[in-house]
Amino acid sequence: MLAALLASEAVSPPFHYLLTALIMVPAAGALVLFLMRNGRPDTCRQVAFLVAAVTGLLSVALLVKFQQADGDFQFVESWTWIKDYGIGWKLGVDGISLFLVVLTGVLFPVAIIAVVPEHDAKPYYAWLLVLQAASMGVFLALDLFMFFVFFELVLVPMYFLIGKWGHGNRTYAALKFFLYTMFGSAVMLVGMVILVVLTHRATGADITFDLRTLANEQALSTQTARAVFCAFALAFAIKVPIFPLHTWLPDAHTEAPTAGSVILAGVMLKLGTYGYLRFGLYLFPEAARWAAPLFLVLGVVGIIYGAVVATMQKDLKRLVAYSSVAHLGFIVLGIFALNRQGITGGILQMVNHGLSTGALFLLVGMIYERRHTRMIADLNGLQKAAPIMAAAFTVVMLSSIGLPGLNGFVGEFLILNGTFTAHRWYAVVAATGVILAALYMLWAYQRTFHGSPKSVENERFKDLNFREGGVLLLFIAGIVFLGVYPKPMIDRIEPAVDRLIAHIEDKSETFTAPEVSPGSEVEVTGEAGSKDAGKVVAVVVISPGKKAGAEELTAALHVAEADAEGHRAEAQTEEHK
């Protein structure tokens, strides 16, 4: 049936409410779970998985029906909610949020399959579904008030997940996480209200929280806009987190149950960076430009600092948590490079980080389940007993340190290349982050998996079982696919980024996005997938032995191109015959 739905043209009626469904299905699921009487753990698990999986399938349907070349919001839904205050139930998705929505859709069912809670299954799954609904809401909201509500709502399930199902110092971690982000949100709310009220006063139009209206018809003075931007930016900076506001993250990550860590890394750490794109750059282009140098510096500091601190961690999970600080530094860097490559790379990296760090947290969770310790010093020589887990860990680790051919590289490279175009020295320094990443990851791997096992527990360490292997295989498939062929993803992201940059350029008078003009002289014809792929596309004639070979190469290339064109035409006529 789903296939039949997908086959229908454009946004047919069933898809009118797709975005609402993405929020409401998990919300309803959560409600059902809460209301269920004495649910057996298995039943709860099945219900939760079913709901999350349906949400995941809906998000995949969204991906399939998404118009790739359209940079504007799609599947837009708009209802008035609280008319007097101009608050509406407004949803929409574009290339910036699309993959975060899909990631949210897919990651939850996977996390539900992969990890079984130790106790209190019913509320656990219910809170997870609330979290999925709220996360969807954050990424889909086109109304500032809605956004705020969901942004806050996300905290509640996460607070309980950490506080109730977490490890060791969970109460402290949960409280810290909650209060820290809550503080930021409060500041943002003030900024939001100022923005709405002042805009209303200046334009005289009806008061509204509509994102697009506020972005296009904003009438704040430069100074006010900057101040309000700062309010938003602080909330997002805590949420990302950006150095030096990052210390809630290692605590929350480490103490959270495995599924919580996976969701934290995969989805929740993206709320801040997504916020910068959607509510920072889009709402306050001039202010974002004004503040960019600060964020570039903090991004670079985060990359280096996160890596250095990660290197010295004794707890494997904490190490992965600090590696997130470094990775998010890259994303912040890319966003504030304010050009196509940087921002596109940043968005790619949000998804890539979700995959690789999510998988790392799963792996650490699996190690913890077996050994009841995450201390690197207690683990050694695991590769001997668990070669398959070691192989999976290796692939994920290489993705995390940005090995070309795997997903992490594409985003990292685009971010750095974009940053180099805009502010070269930041990129030069940030690129040293790849050295440090190799250092902390490989060192941790060596201590955990290499060497010979020094205790009986490590000697008898169990390798992956079928379920764990299957889950990790999903991650690895994504990691390899997005590394080798990121084009489908980039093609969907880029129009939205183009539109965002055009908007920034439009709203900020003196600004043109720092881009390199294309310098390709050799137009290679024959597209991938066409019958010409993998055939002679250009034969270049070069005069040997002359310094002036360059012009001749150019000329020759054009000749060759014409030639190739001719050949192709011939071939086609032959075929027709």
Place this chain on the structure above:
Amino acid sequence: MLELVWLIPAFPLVGFLLLVAFGRRLGDPLAGYVATLMVAGSFAAAVTVFVGLVALPPEQRFFLQQLFTWISVGSFHVDAGFLVDPLSMTMVLFITGIATLIHLYAVAYMKGDDKFSKFFLYLNLFVFSMLMLVLGDNLLLTFLGWEGVGTCSYFLISFWFTEEANASAGKKAFVTNRVGDWGFMVATFLTFFAVGSIRYADILVKAPTLAAVTATAIALLLFVGACGKSAQLPLYVWLPDAMAGPTPVSALIHAATMVTAGVYLMVRMSPVLEASYAWAPQTIAWVGGLTALFAATVAVAQNDIKKVLAYSTVSQLGYLFMAIGLGGYVPAIFHTVTHAFFKALLFLAAGSVIHGMHHEQDMRRFGKLYKLLPVTAVTFIIGWLALAGVPPFAGFWSKDEILAYAWQENKALWAIGLVTALLTAFYMSRQVFMTFFGRYRFGDPSPEELNVAWDAKIAAQSVAADIATQAVVAAHEALATALAKLGDAEAAVSAARAAGSDARAKADAVSPADLEAARAVVEAAGEDKNARKAADKALKDLEKLAKDADKAQTAIGKAEDVLTAARQAVSDAERSAAAADSDSAAARDAIAEVTRRADANRPRSTIVPLLSAPDDSEVADFLPHAVEHRRRYHPHESPGLMLAPLVVLAIGALGAGVLNLPFTRSAHVLENWLEPSMFGSETHLAVSGPGLVALAVVAVATGLVGIVVAAAVYLKGKGDRAKIEQPILEKGWGVDGAYASFMGGPGRKAFELTARFDQLVIDGAVNGVAALVRQSSLQLRKTQSGYLRSYALGISIGAVVLLGLLLSKAAF
């Protein structure tokens, strides 16, 4: 045929995927053969493409193939696409050719390893990455191959990961390479910034129009990358450690192919190098020259057969960069190819030695192996002569051409090159002489082992002395006991005598007449019973007295016998005590003697004698078991599967010189072939005819000096080896140690301080603020429940109230 180029990397990729899926099921040796077949298929495809390329007129030998778009954002666009030209095909041919041979060799070498199929899985992945590196039509695809080969290198160095040292060596290789990769990445950014594209076709076209400063920056940043991958100063440190990997890996990755990636990159980007300031290529030439010299000095003092070859590789790579810096791109590629042949050969032959010698890698334990491993020896010797630059072996032609360039461009570098050549001939001859000639030393105890034996002997001797001392004590105790018994016996004798003389006196007092009288009284008593009774009694008493006297006499005799025995025992005990005393003294003397002998005969230094057998006659029974095992071990020549690749490579090492003979213009086959790839950027050799011959004579003479000196020292035993094999050289001038102590010392401290800072200052501030808030809200405490949800509620209510206020204000 050119369009088949995609097959070249496809074969090993398929091999990799096959082995991932079915490797364990295929097992030993089938997995190895599958992998070999895939690389052979790749070689066949390469030959096909090569034939297609040759068929084109030289000026048209530039072919691009696009598979699909890899990354495309805004003006940035890279494809997964291949560039086929003489340069990339030269690399592809020797990479796939040599890789096929090494795969075949490894099937035999890795036999019985429990991760057999995994080894070949990595090896195929490596070949795939290496081919992407040289075939990629843009910098980023080359970078994919570049990091790919680095990753495979990491996997393979730490292949036997249970050894901590192997795991560390792998990590070190990866991290050090990443330092270089930083340069590569920044160079890519800068290229894109300056050219607007990172495809070679665009870069090569635009290179002459680049500003000199940009070109210089790109060239030097790429060179930073090359320094990592191709192990140049100061990033070479990983390569000697990389020898921890299995030997086929050392041959393929760390000698023939991966480490030459930097050379390929610099030659590929040579137009950029030509567009930069003159000091940029000079810097490269100097780094290369100094690396060549530096590594050669270190190679002189190594004793591990693979370490010599590792430093030799670093040194030869230095040569290649010297050539590149001097504009000699063709000689650089020429030497890369010949070096690939003879260095792969040397490593594989070394592997054959190690295989035949029970995993021993210390050349001091070899010697005279030409008799036991004849094929290995002959092929190794061919490799040696090629590397030492002896005509007509391949290395002579390629090395000579580099020296000729140096002579033309920079006399100082020429001198450095010549000294390096001398050292190269020396250390390689040293290696050959130590391994294949001289005395068979596998059964020799090493100085350490001899010391152990002497210590064992002294220990044994002191055990004997302890026993003697115990005997002394026992003997003296026995003596004391005997003496005590003697005293007792003497007392008994004198008591008996006293009793005897008493009895005698009483007996003597009865005269025979008394007896007669008593008898008469008995006779007389007659019938009178009472009188008879009394008389009988009296008679009996008298007779008893006489008997008592006799008994006493006998007792005296017995007591005297005991006394005699006691005297005898005492004298025996005295004698044995004396003997024990003297034994003990002798044992003490013996210890002193053994200690003296040990002091006199212990090995004076850790230097192993090569030409004379160490004297172990006195400690023969005390040598460690390992020596005995070695003595019983019979070295064996490797199986045919390992020898066949050696023979093929030896033919290459012998004849690869014909690729580029200096005699006529048309004999410069390689130069003519590569010309279209050089964009006219290479410097041409102006030295010719007699000049070249003179240079060649000088070079050959230098090489011969090296060989002769080595022969004098290592075959004839002239001169002092210790003066050559300085400890500082053996430790590589302490560079690696300095890095290690920096990383372990201040480097680690700085990292630790940062982590502490994070914990105490940054997180401390957060907790401090929280504590402050808690303190100041003590007053409000009673109104607070302490439950988080009420705080949350409070904040929410506050926010809503605020919102309402603002909104109502706005509304009116």
